Amino acid sequence: QVHVVESGGGLVQAGGSLRLSCAASGIFSFNNMGWYRQAPGKQREAVAAITSGGSTNYADSVKGRFTISRGDAENTVYLQMNGLKPEDTAVYYCRATRVFDYWGQGTQVTVSS
Secondary structure (H helix, E strand, O other): OOEEEEEOOEEEEOOOOEEEEEEEEOOOOOOEEEEEEEOOOOOOEEEEEEEOOOOEEEOOOOOOOEEEEEOOOOOEEEEEEOOOOHHHOEEEEEEEEEOEEEEOOOEEEEEEO
């Protein structure tokens, strides 16, 4: 059974930083892992993704502020978020992909102005 668990969310002031963690288990190796977010009343959107080879992609809105990286442990990814803005407030979800997509339950990030 596949499990995807996010952690690291919280409340931070504008301009601050947070580091989200995602750990996926149940499959030996996921091809791609990524972060998505969903703000109240809005659709879920892609934030950042990383392939098994280390290639990364970012949404234009977070380029230069967020960094996705793989951890030393298998199937672990991080999202370092710097220069946070109130519009970054959302529930952040981790997605792990190998043939199918597997999602975590999400972690709340709230940025106060």
